[in-house]
Amino acid sequence: PFDVLVVGGGPAGASAAVYAARKGIRTGIVADRFGGQILDTASIENFISVNHTEGPKLAANLEEHVKEYNIDVMNLQRAKRLEKKDHIEIELENGAVLKSKTVILSTGARWRNVGVPGEAEFKNKGVAYCPHCDGPLFEGKHVAVIGGGNSGIEAAIDLAGIVKHVTVLEFMPELKADSVLQDRLYKLPNVTVLKNVQTKEITGSDSVNGITYIERDTETEQHIELSGVFVQIGLVPNTDWLGDTVERNKFGEIVVNPRGETNVPGVFAAGDCTTAPFKQIIISMGSGATASLSAFDYLVRN
Numbered sequence: 420p421f422d423v424l425v426v427g428g429g430p431a432g433a434s435a436a437v438y439a440a441r442k443g444i445r446t447g448i449v450a451d452r453f454g455g456q457i458l459d460t461a462s463i464e465n466f467i468s469v470n471h472t473e474g475p476k477l478a479a480n481l482e483e484h485v486k487e488y489n490i491d492v493m494n495l496q497r498a499k500r501l502e503k504k505d506h507i508e509i510e511l512e513n514g515a516v517l518k519s520k521t522v523i524l525s526t527g528a529r530w531r532n533v534g535v536p537g538e539a540e541f542k543n544k545g546v547a548y549c550p551h552c553d554g555p556l557f558e559g560k561h562v563a564v565i566g567g568g569n570s571g572i573e574a575a576i577d578l579a580g581i582v583k584h585v586t587v588l589e590f591m592p593e594l595k596a597d598s599v600l601q602d603r604l605y606k607l608p609n610v611t612v613l614k615n616v617q618t619k620e621i622t623g624s625d626s627v628n629g630i631t632y633i634e635r636d637t638e639t640e641q642h643i644e645l646s647g648v649f650v651q652i653g654l655v656p657n658t659d660w661l662g663d664t665v666e667r668n669k670f671g672e673i674v675v676n677p678r679g680e681t682n683v684p685g686v687f688a689a690g691d692c693t694t695a696p697f698k699q700i701i702i703s704m705g706s707g708a709t710a711s712l713s714a715f716d717y718l719v720r721n
């Protein structure tokens with residue numbers, strides 16, 4: 420069996436695997452798509468000490484770093500079941516069953532899409548999902564935020580400090596965000612809130628140039644010209660496959676303590692698939708290292 424088996428090959432998983440392998444213990448990593456979300460990221464400017472890089476380049480760097488070590492990399496493999504017996508078993512979709520003394524879950528998350536025309540086409544060309552990451556790219560421009568929940572309103576407040584104007588589009592007749600956030604938002608001079616509207620299309624040519632929506636009560640169609648659209652309707656963790664073996668919260672995030680421990684002894688978790696409050700590359704890597712050191716500690720004690 421492995422000493423440490425990492426499930427997920429994004430920043431969290433790569434970091435966990437490198438930390439484990441550096442202890443000289445038997446380490447494996449299973450990934451559906453090695454690199455994870457950063458493969459879909461154009462420009463990265465907040466990975467501290469690297470002024471600027473591109474997602475696919477960072478993914479290649481991760482892979483190179485992992486390959487420096489004696490790590491069994493199983494790419495293009497999906498885990499479908501976790502079971503704790505003598506060892507922890509991970510069953511893959513291809514039927515193989517891997518055994519390990521400890522497991523680190525780092526299966527990440529995916530942004531929920533609005534699913535309107537233009538969204539996929541203009542991803543990274545005006546359609547964005549992360550205000551911390553891409554907000555500064557829209558300095559002085561007009562952007563929209565789709566979604567009036569906490570993440571949407573936080574994004575709108577954050578963006579209002581950088582961009583020229585923010586239009587928030589909420590499908591329901593009322594915003595769902597906490598009232599403190601709404602109060603903050605309504606005090607800002609450069610924000611417009613549209614409620615009870617349905618996004619119909621994100622328009623553009625080379626990049627985004629506008630958004631078309633329907634006012635739901637009158638069924639009239641409207642169009643606004645703008646340069647960016649932030650979709651903020653939820654981040655979904657890739658944890659469905661765990662069933663009820665590992666404790667998750669109502670959002671599906673794996674519940675971890677500050678050491679990266681889950682409710683199952685020997686099972687740790689890191690990165691965007693967990694209850695970690697902020698989802699960023701640097702944070703995922705840090706939590707991957709934490710989970711890995713905790714797994715090592717567990718191996719030493721058991």
Ligand code: FAD
Pocket residue numbers: 426427428429430431432449450451452453454455456457459460461462463464465466496497498499525526527528529530548549552553657660689690691692698699700701703
């Ligand atoms: P992920 O990157 O999601 O990796 C998860 C891994 O698990 C992948 O390898 C996946 O294939 C694998 N996996 C999933 N399910 C299974 C399964 N069942 N079996 C096996 N493997 C599985 N953050 C920043 O800090 N700066 C930025 O500029 C930035 N820009 C972003 C732009 C975009 C468009 C997106 C989508 C995200 C951006 N982020 C950015 C967020 C950042 O990418 C994530 O916080 C980070 O990738 C999370 O790392 P992770 O390892 O936890 O998960």
